[in-house]
Amino acid sequence: xxxxxxxxxxxxxxxxxxxxxxxxxxxxxxxxxxxxxxxxxxxxxxxxxxxxxxxxxxxxxxxxxxxxxxxxxxxxxxxxxxxxxxxxxxxxxxxxxxxxxxxxxxxxxxxxxxxxxxxxxxxxxxxxxxxxxxxxxxxxxxxxxxxxxxxxxxxxxxxxxxxxxxxxxxxxxxxxxxxxxxxxxxxxxxxxxxxxxxxxxxxxxxxxxxxxxxxxxxxxxxxxx
Amino acid sequence: xxxxxxxxxxxxxxxxxxxxxxxxxxxxxxxxxxxxxxxxxxxxxxxxxxxxxxxxxxxxxxxxxxxxxxxxxxxxxxxxxxxxxxxxxxxxxxxxxxxxxxxxxxxxxxxxxxxxxxxxxxxxxxxxxxxxxxxxxxxxxxxxxxxxxxxxxxxxxxxxxxxxxxxxxxxxxxxxxxxxxxxxxxxxxxxxxxx
Numbered sequence: 001x002x003x004x005x006x007x008x009x010x011x012x013x014x015x016x017x018x019x020x021x022x023x024x025x026x027x028x029x030x031x032x033x034x035x036x037x038x039x040x041x042x043x044x045x046x047x048x049x050x051x052x053x054x055x056x057x058x059x060x061x062x063x064x065x066x067x068x069x070x071x072x073x074x075x076x077x078x079x080x081x082x083x084x085x086x087x088x089x090x091x092x093x094x095x096x097x098x099x100x101x102x103x104x105x106x107x108x109x110x111x112x113x114x115x116x117x118x119x120x121x122x123x124x125x126x127x128x129x130x131x132x133x134x135x136x137x138x139x140x141x142x143x144x145x146x147x148x149x150x151x152x153x154x155x156x157x158x159x160x161x162x163x164x165x166x167x168x169x170x171x172x173x174x175x176x177x178x179x180x181x182x183x184x185x186x187x188x189x190x191x192x193x194x195x196x197x198x199x200x201x202x203x204x205x206x207x208x209x210x211x212x213x214x215x216x217x218x219x220x221x222x223x224x225x
Numbered sequence: 226x227x228x229x230x231x232x233x234x235x236x237x238x239x240x241x242x243x244x245x246x247x248x249x250x251x252x253x254x255x256x257x258x259x260x261x262x263x264x265x266x267x268x269x270x271x272x273x274x275x276x277x278x279x280x281x282x283x284x285x286x287x288x289x290x291x292x293x294x295x296x297x298x299x300x301x302x303x304x305x306x307x308x309x310x311x312x313x314x315x316x317x318x319x320x321x322x323x324x325x326x327x328x329x330x331x332x333x334x335x336x337x338x339x340x341x342x343x344x345x346x347x348x349x350x351x352x353x354x355x356x357x358x359x360x361x362x363x364x365x366x367x368x369x370x371x372x373x374x375x376x377x378x379x380x381x382x383x384x385x386x387x388x389x390x391x392x393x394x395x396x397x398x399x400x401x402x403x404x405x406x407x408x409x410x411x412x413x414x415x416x417x418x419x420x
Binding site for chain 1: 236249346
């Protein structure tokens with residue numbers, strides 16, 4: 001999805017602000033939100049990190065920017081808990097107001113009425129999977145990334161769409177986030193490190209950017225040209 | 226005292242609801258804070274870097290297969306299912322980011338600093354890395370090639386920074402104190418390296 005989370009190359013965010021540089025958590029509530037990760041498997045509200053990441057991408061875009069990293073997490077967790085029927089947003093708001101919140105406060109979570117199927121719990125914590133056939137590309141191959149955006153979760157950033165790069169490492173098989181986040185199975189695919197020249201990405205020389213990309217994001221540059 | 230933020234209050238609300246259902250406890254939160262403050266942090270990555278500076282064979286192994294080394298050391302914290310270590314040299318400087326979320330090698334570096342997760346760093350480091358590094362206090366000469374690693378899948382990256390000059394007499398423990406978190410992300414040099 002073309003969400004607010006897909007930040008690579010976007011203008012206007014200004015200098016890097018090192019405030020709070022040495023704090024593991026800026027406040028206790030951030031550690032509270034971090035600890036809520038365990039509620040996913042415990043309630044069945046989410047069963048894998050791909051679905052969790054996608055829930056964060058689905059939060060209110062203004063809250064995504066304004067509420068900070070753990071505010072985004074909170075929005076994702078609330079979204080998933082409400083979608084799974086564990087709580088209603090009304091009861092969370094009621095409790096927050098009782099604790100001193102303003103009823104008009106912006107809420108990051110955006111639960112949908114008809115969520116995707118939850119999918120199966122993973123067989124183990126690892127995301128690596130054996131592949132049934134040999135990977136389609138080898139190190140040194142020139143590839144071009146797909147140019148279309150997709151409506152749901154994906155791990156191809158917009159700035160690297162439709163760009164030519166070279167495969168510099170091959171990482172065997174991994175669970176495909178695009179499928180797993182939506183409860184459509186793990187559908188493992190070969191994963192590659194693809195190196196892009198800054199000239200290709202931005203028309204500016206002097207550096208490279210490498211990304212780890214799934215096979216279905218790539219096509220052979222020879223076939224295209 | 227300032228009023229807690231909207232997200233802090235909402236977190237507290239959800240915390241109390243989850244606690245009532247037995248799904249969260251303050252003991253769990255205390256344990257998370259203790260784990261990521263004391264056990265899991267950049268001191269683990271620094272152990273690997275200092276040893277790589279001292280032992281050429283270990284350096285080779287770290288660059289070839291960092292994942293087995295992390296497993297052998299038994300570092301907790303997760304997010305290192307496959308770790309790749311990239312080496313800085315006088316010619317090449319590496320820097321790590323996650324533009325889509327904030328992926329980071331927790332087991333070796335701990336939880337990421339705030340700036341790593343915010344839009345300014347995530348948006349700009351893939352587009353104008355030299356400028357961003359410069360603003361963060363790291364000046365690289367024009368002949369140094371910059372390699373940016375955008376962690377877009379489950380592979381995690383850590384930088385092996387250059388060993389500072391005149392450190393031949395230092396022990397592993399002394400070397401570890403020179404290895405900062407930022408030098409392993411790639412936004413700084415270790416203590417004692419110019420630039």
